Amino acid sequence: MRRYQLMKKVLEQLGVEDGRVRLEWISSAEGTKFAKVMTEFTEQVRQLGPFKRDQKAAAGGEG
Amino acid sequence: MSKLKLASYWAAACGGCDVAILDINEKILDLAEVADIVFWPVALDFKYADVEAYADGYIDVCLFNGAIRNSEGEHVAKLLRQKSKVLVAFGSCAIWGGIPGLANFKRRDDILNRVYIESDSTQNPERIYPQTKYRVPEGELELPEFYKDVKCLADVVDVDYFMPGCPPTAAQIWAVIQVIASGNLPPKGAFIGCSNKTLCDECEREKTGKKVKKFYRPYEIIVDPKKCLLEQGLTCMGPVTRAGCGNQCTSANQPCRGCYGPVDGVIDQGAKYISALASVVDAGTPEEADRIISGIVDPAGTFYRYGLPGSLLRRAK
Numbered sequence: 047m048r049r050y051q052l053m054k055k056v057l058e059q060l061g062v063e064d065g066r067v068r069l070e071w072i073s074s075a076e077g078t079k080f081a082k083v084m085t086e087f088t089e090q091v092r093q094l095g096p097f098k099r100d101q102k103a104a105a106g107g108e109g
Numbered sequence: 110m111s112k113l114k115l116a117s118y119w120a121a122a123c124g125g126c127d128v129a130i131l132d133i134n135e136k137i138l139d140l141a142e143v144a145d146i147v148f149w150p151v152a153l154d155f156k157y158a159d160v161e162a163y164a165d166g167y168i169d170v171c172l173f174n175g176a177i178r179n180s181e182g183e184h185v186a187k188l189l190r191q192k193s194k195v196l197v198a199f200g201s202c203a204i205w206g207g208i209p210g211l212a213n214f215k216r217r218d219d220i221l222n223r224v225y226i227e228s229d230s231t232q233n234p235e236r237i238y239p240q241t242k243y244r245v246p247e248g249e250l251e252l253p254e255f256y257k258d259v260k261c262l263a264d265v266v267d268v269d270y271f272m273p274g275c276p277p278t279a280a281q282i283w284a285v286i287q288v289i290a291s292g293n294l295p296p297k298g299a300f301i302g303c304s305n306k307t308l309c310d311e312c313e314r315e316k317t318g319k320k321v322k323k324f325y326r327p328y329e330i331i332v333d334p335k336k337c338l339l340e341q342g343l344t345c346m347g348p349v350t351r352a353g354c355g356n357q358c359t360s361a362n363q364p365c366r367g368c369y370g371p372v373d374g375v376i377d378q379g380a381k382y383i384s385a386l387a388s389v390v391d392a393g394t395p396e397e398a399d400r401i402i403s404g405i406v407d408p409a410g411t412f413y414r415y416g417l418p419g420s421l422l423r424r425a426k
């Protein structure tokens with residue numbers, strides 16, 4: 047979980063927005079949940095579209 | 110035995126790698142015993158045309174430092190590859206992009222705008238940018254093309270060996286020169302002038318397994334000279350960095366910034382460090398973890414300080 051939190055901060059600086067990364071626990075018995083999460087997430091990323099490089103990507107590299 | 114023919118070149122680099130070669134001090138005379146230097150722009154007056162005139166494979170060993178930032182770097186890399194039997198990516202910039210590789214956090218246009226328009230010391234009301242070709246009465250002038258991304262040497266040519274460090278230490282350089290002169294070369298693709306352990310393995314600071322409630326920048330705390338820096342809340346990259354420098358920074362109470370890169374088998378040093386760092390965060394809840402993690406200033410620039418172009422993501426998207 048902490049790795050995920052830290053990774054998200056790094057990815058944000060690298061211009062990968064919040065909505066493109068998601069962490070879920072789904073057991074092998076939860077087929078319906080898997081399908082639901084995947085459909086939702088695919089749709090979400092589709093709406094975000096390709097990376098928009100005009101958006102202020104990096105807050106990093108100033109130090 | 111005939112003398113070795115040695116070349117060195119700097120592409121996108123600070124010059125520190127060249128100075129590091131000079132830092133072998135009086136041994137430079139021993140070097141002159143075993144090798145003839147046939148190209149070294151920082152120290153000797155050879156021209157590209159001299160290199161072009163050499164037969165293919167004429168140079169025995171070329172130590173190439175610097176990242177590939179523009180078309181000139183790529184052109185000379187290809188030329189030296191053709192003329193050298195052994196090509197060494199010398200220093201972290203040549204291997205993973207190094208400090209110049211941090212430019213991959215920005216877009217090409219942003220960089221040009223900053224340098225030629227925005228910076229406080231610039232007056233450029235006509236917004237003139239450098240052109241790759243420009244006509245003057247005397248003929249056409251050319252400048253190298255500034256690439257979109259900083260690349261690693263191995264992105265543009267085949268590389269035989271990799272010698273890490275920002276810069277590689279003089280002791281390691283001398284050791285490597287001796288190996289090269291002896292002719293006992295390691296297998297192709299090997300990392301030379303370093304160990305395959307991590308810096309932590311060679312660090313003498315006391316480790317107690319203490320976790321971290323707050324991260325600091327080095328100037329914010331008085332460092333205990335005996336204890337592990339990471340356990341004191343400094344983002345020391347020792348756990349994911351290859352040993353070989355003699356623990357220079359940690360011996361001087363400074364956290365390792367990771368300049369020797371990852372050990373064999375690790376693809377992405379920054380990602381590995383995320384994992385290492387997350388495991389020392391002392392938090393009971395995700396909110397607390399988030400607060401502690403937020404105390405790390407510029408995580409991406411810290412974890413990929415020397416290796417953004419060589420990492421999995423290569424640049425900011």
Ligand code: SF4
Nearest residue numbers: 309312337338345347
């Ligand atoms: S994290 Fe740094 S200070 Fe701590 S043991 Fe490793 S190299 Fe030494």
Ligand code: SF4
Nearest residue numbers: 354358365366367368
């Ligand atoms: S301690 Fe780390 S940053 Fe310092 S020289 Fe060694 S590898 Fe490089």
